[in-house]
Amino acid sequence: MSDIIAGICVPDSAIARAATQLVRDTEDDLIYNHSRRVFLWGALTGERHGLKYDPELLYLGAMFHDMGLTEKYSSPDLRFEVDGANAARDFLKSYGVPERAVDDVWTAIALHTTPGIPEHMRPTIALVTAGVEMDVLGVDYHEFTQEQRDHVCVHHPREKNFKENIIEHFANGIVRKPLTTFGNVKADVLALKDKNFVRQNFCSIIFGSAWPN
Template sequence: MAETIAGIRIPDSAIARAATQLVRDTEDDLLYHHSRRVFCWGALTGERRGLDYDAELLYLGAMFHDMGLTAPHSSPDLRFEVDGANAARDFMKSHGVQDREIEDVWTAIALHTTPGIPEHMRPTIALVTAGVEMDVLGIAYHDFTHEQRCHVCEHHPRETNFKENIIDHFAGGIKHKPSTTFGNVKADVLALKAAGYKRMNFCSIILNSAWPN
């Protein structure tokens, strides 16, 4: 029987079960439970906004959104979001998913740390980011009822010191490729956690480019 959390039915199709197992086998408990909560917050946001979203695609986006932080899916030179998006794309292709649906999930994952853009895009893309922002940043926290928050966290607990630990997970997944943080929020992570990290400066790049004027 399909699991229901805070009134949200967790997808239980063959591809959803395969994704769950892959994530469970690849990520630690913190990232696994975080990803499942992201789906719940995203789905609850979709219900509250009356959006016509595809729960299975939202689930895949949520479950894969941090896979790029794990060693098996981390490239030496791409943003971790792109690594996760690529992992989701390869997984979905192997299950015969249509290109348009793959594109939505890929984009949802690739943009989930780029505020101000996903919210204007198709529901899968908007809701993955909404779920991430709720779970990590507490954005729209009070738009969820106390009962919803408690029920989701009963099923997928936020471990002690989750705030500090999720930052540590981000740092661990990107510290070997600091240049990929240019222009995105993960620069803040390395500024806090990586000794000797120096932010790239957009204006300095312009002023020091090869152009003569």
């Protein structure tokens, strides 16, 4: 039987259960609870705005969105978001999910740290980012009722020092490939956590290119 949290029915299909188990086996409690909250905030956002979204696809996007931070799914040179998106794509294809749906989940995960774009795209893509932004940044915090916030966090607690610990998780997942943070928000994480990090500069790259003028 599906859980109902803050009025949202958590998907309980075979693929959703398998995704949940994979995340439980791969990620720690902080990322697991964060991922479940991302789904719930995203679904609540969709309900509030009257969007027609596929709860199962939203759930899969939320559950896989940080998989690229884990050692098992981290590549040497791709953005962690792309690693997570690739893991989700392989998983969904193994269940025969249609290509368009796979593409939406892939894009939702790949763009979830690129603000200003996902919100203009299809609901799965927009709502994964909305859920992430609520849980990590507190975006639209006051658009959720106190009852909704409390009910979600009773079922999936924000552990003590969550803000510090989620930044630490981000840093641990990307510190070995700092060039992948160019042009995205994760450069701020390494600037805080890695004293040897040198932020790339877009204008310096232009001036240093092989073009003569």
